[in-house]
Amino acid sequence: MRKHLPDMYRYVALRKRILGVDELHYYDVYAPLTKGVSAHYTYDQAKQMVLDAVAPLGEEYGTIVRKGFAERWIDVFPNKGKSGGAYSGGSYDSNPYIMCNFTGTLDSVSTIAHEMGHSMHSWFSRHTQPAQYADYTLFVAEVASTVNENLLIEHLLAEKNQDPATRLALLNQYLENFKGTVYRQTMFAEFERDAHAVAERGEALNPAALNNLYKKLIVDYFGPELVVDDEVQYEWARIPHFYRPFYVYKYATGYSTAVALSEGILKNGEPAVKKYLEFLHMGGSAYPLDELRHAGVDLTTPAPVDAALDKFGRILDEAEACVAQLEAAK
Numbered sequence: 534m535r536k537h538l539p540d541m542y543r544y545v546a547l548r549k550r551i552l553g554v555d556e557l558h559y560y561d562v563y564a565p566l567t568k569g570v571s572a573h574y575t576y577d578q579a580k581q582m583v584l585d586a587v588a589p590l591g592e593e594y595g596t597i598v599r600k601g602f603a604e605r606w607i608d609v610f611p612n613k614g615k616s617g618g619a620y621s622g623g624s625y626d627s628n629p630y631i632m633c634n635f636t637g638t639l640d641s642v643s644t645i646a647h648e649m650g651h652s653m654h655s656w657f658s659r660h661t662q663p664a665q666y667a668d669y670t671l672f673v674a675e676v677a678s679t680v681n682e683n684l685l686i687e688h689l690l691a692e693k694n695q696d697p698a699t700r701l702a703l704l705n706q707y708l709e710n711f712k713g714t715v716y717r718q719t720m721f722a723e724f725e726r727d728a729h730a731v732a733e734r735g736e737a738l739n740p741a742a743l744n745n746l747y748k749k750l751i752v753d754y755f756g757p758e759l760v761v762d763d764e765v766q767y768e769w770a771r772i773p774h775f776y777r778p779f780y781v782y783k784y785a786t787g788y789s790t791a792v793a794l795s796e797g798i799l800k801n802g803e804p805a806v807k808k809y810l811e812f813l814h815m816g817g818s819a820y821p822l823d824e825l826r827h828a829g830v831d832l833t834t835p836a837p838v839d840a841a842l843d844k845f846g847r848i849l850d851e852a853e854a855c856v857a858q859l860e861a862a863k
């Protein structure tokens with residue numbers, strides 16, 4: 534992982550260049566990069582985009598997604614008293630219902646694709662496995678959801694003759710997914726591992742020690758271009774996942790797996806799709822690493838994570854090219 538950090542520094546530098554700031558602070562890594570591209574999608578458009586995106590997964594997958602939309606598995610819009618966020622749920626003998634808060638942004642559309650990925654995983658598993666094996670582990674869960682996210686963004690990027698601003702907005706969404714899911718969560722995992730090591734060495738595990746650890750990681754991960762304000766060291770305290778031991782690395786492994794699988798599905802078609810769908814049918818009936826190996830990804834080697842991060846580098850190359858094009862047109 535750490536050998537891929539220079540690409541993150543390059544992304545930070547690109548943000549600084551686009552935002553036109555003298556100093557890039559930690560909060561600036563969250564600012565939107567593309568002014569003026571405020572694509573808004575209706576829910577009907579979102580449904581169609583998701584259906585088009587999952588078309589490579591075949592007839593049956595598409596038919597069930599369509600059924601889910603038609604039978605209103607989804608509680609779509611924000612409402613009075615409704616909580617934020619999104620999830621897929623249901624029980625063994627119910628439909629895999631979805632809660633979300635659709636606002637029409639690209640991110641909202643991506644959330645529908647994501648949650649529908651969970652629901653389809655549940656659907657296949659619940660219709661194949663007995664109740665005791667139908668639930669799947671977290672390690673495989675975020676694969677089914679992020680494969681769909683990636684299929685969506687690849688589908689949108691495949692459109693011909695995009696203007697560079699629109700393309701940059703899409704690429705930025707892609708890079709942000711990588712940043713939030715692979716880089717940031719791996720940084721969290723390092724924090725967790727090192728905090729445990731502090732305790733194991735018998736040293737004091739107090740806020741000052743944890744702040745220190747966290748600040749060092751931010752510097753390592755985001756590089757010399759980033760101004761790290763003092764407040765940043767406290768961020769660990771508000772990450773709820775740290776109260777669930779060794780949860781965070783699974784986002785990074787899940788996303789890396791999803792990158793490999795979605796690339797395989799788009800490049801190799803039928804044979805890759807077949808194995809992927811079989812994986813979705815397995816639910817919790819086998820060990821997670823074995824299930825993923827069946828789908829075509831071996832997480833006992835660093836290869837899938839390296840391949841995913843190489844892809845981050847390539848998306849970044851393209852984003853830099855779009856920025857250069859936009860700058861030349863000014």
Ligand SMILES: [Zn+2]
Pocket residue numbers: 647651675678
């Ligand atoms: Zn999810």
